[in-house]
Amino acid sequence: MAEGPLKLCVMGGTLVDSTGVRRGDVCITGDVIVEVGADLEPPAGSTVLDASGCLVTPGLVDLHTHLRQPGAEEAETVETGSRAAALGGYTAVVAMPNTDPPVDNGAVVAEVLELSKNALVEVGVAGAITVGRAGERLSLMRELAALGVKLFTDDGNGVQDGGLMRRACEYAAGLGVTLAQHCEDERIAGYGVMNEGVWSSKLGLRGTPAAAEDTMVARDISLARLTGAKVHFMHLSCASSVELVRLAKAEGLSVTAEVTPHHMVLTDDLVRDYDPVFKVNPPLRGVDDVAAIRRGLRDGTIDAIATDHAPHSPESKQLPFDDAPPGMIGLQTALAVSYDTLLSNENHPSFSQLQEFFALFTSRPARIAGLSAQGGPLSKGSIANICVFDPDERWTVESDSQASRSRNTPFAGRSLKGRVRHCILRGEPTVVDAVALR
Amino acid sequence: MTEFRAPRHLLSIDDLGANGIREAMSLAEAFAEVERRVIPKVPALRGKVVATLFFEDSTRTRLSFESAAKRLSCDVLTFNAGTSSLKKGESLRDTVEVIEAMGADAVVIRHSCSGTPVQVSRWVSRARVINGGDGSHEHPTQALADCLTVRQVIAERQGVEPDSLGVECFNGLRVLIVGDIAHSRVARSQVLAYTTLGARVTLCAPGTLLPGNVESWPVGVAGDLDAAIKETDVVSLLRLQRERGSGTYVPSLREYTQGWGLTARRASLLKKETIITHPGPMVRGVEIASDVADMEQSVVKRQVTNGVAVRMAVLFLLLATSDARGGIQRG
Numbered sequence: 001m002a003e004g005p006l007k008l009c010v011m012g013g014t015l016v017d018s019t020g021v022r023r024g025d026v027c028i029t030g031d032v033i034v035e036v037g038a039d040l041e042p043p044a045g046s047t048v049l050d051a052s053g054c055l056v057t058p059g060l061v062d063l064h065t066h067l068r069q070p071g072a073e074e075a076e077t078v079e080t081g082s083r084a085a086a087l088g089g090y091t092a093v094v095a096m097p098n099t100d101p102p103v104d105n106g107a108v109v110a111e112v113l114e115l116s117k118n119a120l121v122e123v124g125v126a127g128a129i130t131v132g133r134a135g136e137r138l139s140l141m142r143e144l145a146a147l148g149v150k151l152f153t154d155d156g157n158g159v160q161d162g163g164l165m166r167r168a169c170e171y172a173a174g175l176g177v178t179l180a181q182h183c184e185d186e187r188i189a190g191y192g193v194m195n196e197g198v199w200s201s202k203l204g205l206r207g208t209p210a211a212a213e214d215t216m217v218a219r220d221i222s223l224a225r226l227t228g229a230k231v232h233f234m235h236l237s238c239a240s241s242v243e244l245v246r247l248a249k250a251e252g253l254s255v256t257a258e259v260t261p262h263h264m265v266l267t268d269d270l271v272r273d274y275d276p277v278f279k280v281n282p283p284l285r286g287v288d289d290v291a292a293i294r295r296g297l298r299d300g301t302i303d304a305i306a307t308d309h310a311p312h313s314p315e316s317k318q319l320p321f322d323d324a325p326p327g328m329i330g331l332q333t334a335l336a337v338s339y340d341t342l343l344s345n346e347n348h349p350s351f352s353q354l355q356e357f358f359a360l361f362t363s364r365p366a367r368i369a370g371l372s373a374q375g376g377p378l379s380k381g382s383i384a385n386i387c388v389f390d391p392d393e394r395w396t397v398e399s400d401s402q403a404s405r406s407r408n409t410p411f412a413g414r415s416l417k418g419r420v421r422h423c424i425l426r427g428e429p430t431v432v433d434a435v436a437l438r
Numbered sequence: 439m440t441e442f443r444a445p446r447h448l449l450s451i452d453d454l455g456a457n458g459i460r461e462a463m464s465l466a467e468a469f470a471e472v473e474r475r476v477i478p479k480v481p482a483l484r485g486k487v488v489a490t491l492f493f494e495d496s497t498r499t500r501l502s503f504e505s506a507a508k509r510l511s512c513d514v515l516t517f518n519a520g521t522s523s524l525k526k527g528e529s530l531r532d533t534v535e536v537i538e539a540m541g542a543d544a545v546v547i548r549h550s551c552s553g554t555p556v557q558v559s560r561w562v563s564r565a566r567v568i569n570g571g572d573g574s575h576e577h578p579t580q581a582l583a584d585c586l587t588v589r590q591v592i593a594e595r596q597g598v599e600p601d602s603l604g605v606e607c608f609n610g611l612r613v614l615i616v617g618d619i620a621h622s623r624v625a626r627s628q629v630l631a632y633t634t635l636g637a638r639v640t641l642c643a644p645g646t647l648l649p650g651n652v653e654s655w656p657v658g659v660a661g662d663l664d665a666a667i668k669e670t671d672v673v674s675l676l677r678l679q680r681e682r683g684s685g686t687y688v689p690s691l692r693e694y695t696q697g698w699g700l701t702a703r704r705a706s707l708l709k710k711e712t713i714i715t716h717p718g719p720m721v722r723g724v725e726i727a728s729d730v731a732d733m734e735q736s737v738v739k740r741q742v743t744n745g746v747a748v749r750m751a752v753l754f755l756l757l758a759t760s761d762a763r764g765g766i767q768r769g
Contacts, residue, residue, distance in 0.1 A: 198654040204552040204575030204626055207650055273560075274553025318531050320551030322573070 005030035006427060009042040013051030013388060017058055017376040018363045021351035026056060028384040031426035036379055049422050049432065051388045057358045058376030059091025059121075059385035059423065060335060061365040063180075063258050064155070064234060064306035066327070067093070067123070069115055070108070071100025076311035076405045078112070082119035083438075084309070084331040084403040086430040089387035089420040092122040092366070092374045093309075093331075097133070098156040104128040104139035109147045120430045120438065122385075124369050126151045129168050129179060135160050138168060145175045150370030153180035155234060156281075158216050160186055165220065169229035178256075178368065180232040181220050183241065184282065188212040193322055195268040195283040203271065205321060208283055210238035217241045221248040224255050232368055233257040235308050237282035239292030246301040256368050257296075258306040261337040262328055262410055264293045270410070276317045276324030277408050280310070283326075297342065297360065304365040307334045311406030329404045333397055335361060335389060336416040344391075344417050373426075388422035395419050403436060444755045447559045447567040451578045451630035458755075459631060460605045463586050465751035466744065467601045472509060473747060481511045486757050489515040489542040491533070492570065494550040498718060498742065499570050499580075503546045506749035512757075515542060530554070531561050538565045543757055546570045552623075566756040574621045579752055580717050581627035583745040585635070587737050588672055590744070591713050608635035614666055615639060616698055617676030617725050618647045618687075624717045625649075625676055629657055642666050644698060646687035647678075663698055668707050675700055675716045675725050695724055705730040713737055 025040040068076035097103030116123035127144035189212035196207025310327025366375025399412040423431035445453040488507040552573030571577040593600035660666035
């Protein structure tokens with residue numbers, strides 16, 4: 001018997017994508033959506049995934065994942081990180097270039113792409129803006145772009161030298177790629193290890209003020225205006241940065257911005273017990289910043305929710321607070337934390353609320369990342385990258401049951417409403433009933 | 439007054455509260471009497487094991503704790519971070535667990551990173567953790583020694599026993615803390631201790647060395663030291679912590695001394711009753727003029743002596759059984 005391409009049907013859900021919200025089933029053959037509609041009859045021989053009570057959306061796209069390979073395999077690998085991503089509903093992640101060696105030349109891009117061939121998500125590789133992320137001279141951006149790199153960043157550090165950033169903007173504009181900035185003026189940050197505020201003052205920990213972030217946001221908005229480059233602001237954490245981006249967008253500049261789930265929920269008082277699991281860069285800020293981030297998400301100032309999934313080994317997170325590395329994992333919790341925060345208070349979120357919410361995880365980040373097979377819509381002929389999310393299932397986050405190789409989730413012990421039930425990558429189920437298939 | 443229950447650990451002055459500070463000072467006075475005996479040793483904590491884990495250079499605080507432990511007949515384990523297994527890559531957590539496995543009943547920890555004793559307190563199963571100074575966070579036993587010293591001076595002037603004053607003598611007392619407050623663990627513990635006891639605390643420092651968000655602290659801030667110094671009952675000087683980078687926070691040491699040092703000229707503005715404290719080590723000629731350090735109003739040496747008594751009190755509070763506590767002679 002000749003085996004045809006795999007046939008898969010997602011039945012009984014509510015479809016949410018850029019075209020709208022409607023009841024519907026999705027039938028897939030091979031890696032393509034072949035039919036979308038209400039009350040479809042699954043073709044003979046197809047596998048049926050139950051989506052009743054669920055929201056069926058394009059697979060999520062994370063603009064900001066640290067897969068740690070090559071160089072820090074004790075913390076994460078492409079395999080473990082992509083499994084965590086699939087369990088979180090993702091079908092694509094953008095891998096950050098602060099690996100060892102960093103992604104500043106074609107050979108490392110090729111290595112990461114090779115490692116990603118059998119990953120449970122599509123891996124977009126981000127390249128470094130400067131050689132060795134040292135902030136001194138431009139990386140081989142044209143060579144990297146030719147290998148498919150669409151997003152460039154020195155993430156972990158911002159580009160400190162304004163003159164060099166100007167050249168990067170001009171060069172990137174010519175290549176048609178996007179620069180993503182980790183916004184932190186290191187001189188102003190001054191080796192801070194948490195938000196500068198009431199808590200840093202009480203705890204005797206060095207603080208990083210919001211000014212360290214918004215200074216660089218302001219500089220790069222000016223450079224975007226000067227050069228016409230596409231600039232994406234990563235993990236904005238404070239009210240003043242959000243306001244600057246709001247003004248830049250009103251002016252019509254080609255800037256975009258992301259925030260993380262932890263910055264929209266957690267505040268700096270959590271550092272009070274000196275547990276480095278709450279150490280992250282940019283740091284957790286105050287309640288006013290959290291409110292401003294949520295406002296920015298509602299009014300369209302913020303384009304995407306990104307995880308900044310940053311795995312670190314348990315040993316490193318037991319160092320003294322000053323010495324422990326900053327970062328939190330987030331791939332498995334991002335959607336539920338965000339849904340719980342932004343929508344679960346609504347008894348029945350409106351169609352437009354649902355559409356706007358999922359755009360933050362799907363179509364908008366896909367466009368910023370330049371991933372054409374991602375972000376939907378769920379229509380005939382689209383590549384079948386799909387997330388099935390049950391908005392009513394309650395579950396408790398356990399740090400020991402994360403697919404990531406690391407355990408540094410700040411949400412351990414939290415009860416969340418909403419859980420990813422299934423995930424489909426190019427027509428292949430990667431997660432069924434909240435269990436990864438490989 | 440409700441009976442005071444000793445905290446499990448002493449990580450911050452906040453662990454004691456007003457009742458705890460009163461209790462610690464009361465015990466310390468009793469132990470100060472022990473120190474004056476021909477054989478300054480009591481069997482109060484015989485068989486208890488006290489480990490000192492000092493990850494940052496310190497002579498006086500470590501000697502003070504070890505001396506306190508020995509006078510209470512404890513056995514002392516000295517962990518020297520410079521030559522220890524930490525150099526071989528052992529983690530702090532493993533080190534602490536090994537020390538506890540060797541039978542330590544109390545672990546005194548000094549570390550250059552704020553919060554390390556708090557982290558250690560989560561890893562011990564039985565041992566008590568005492569903060570011997572952590573980064574720029576707290577140094578609770580130093581603040582207790584300062585309070586004890588100030589109360590002794592007040593008691594002598596009134597011709598009464600110090601312990602008979604309780605902590606009421608701090609109510610309304612004006613305390614001026616001068617110097618590198620931002621980086622100072624002593625300042626944070628002093629502010630908590632003095633304000634908990636009802637004192638009115640004022641800070642005076644260059645803008646770079648005031649703590650961030652100082653408006654959230656229960657203190658006043660004085661711009662002009664000359665004016666502030668005339669109106670205080672206690673002036674606490676702090677060292678400029680150049681090892682924490684504070685040298686770059688002022689244009690020059692000379693300018694710092696002119697603006698915020700207790701020079702001979704400035705000392706002449708003090709009321710004669712004003713008590714001068716300094717947690718040590720002093721840098722003569724920078725935050726305090728040499729002649730001023732040796733003035734009668736300066737109680738620096740008494741602070742050191744009282745440091746031992748206060749650390750005996752803290753060890754006793756955390757380690758003694760309630761029976762033993764009842765047996766300690768007061769006053």
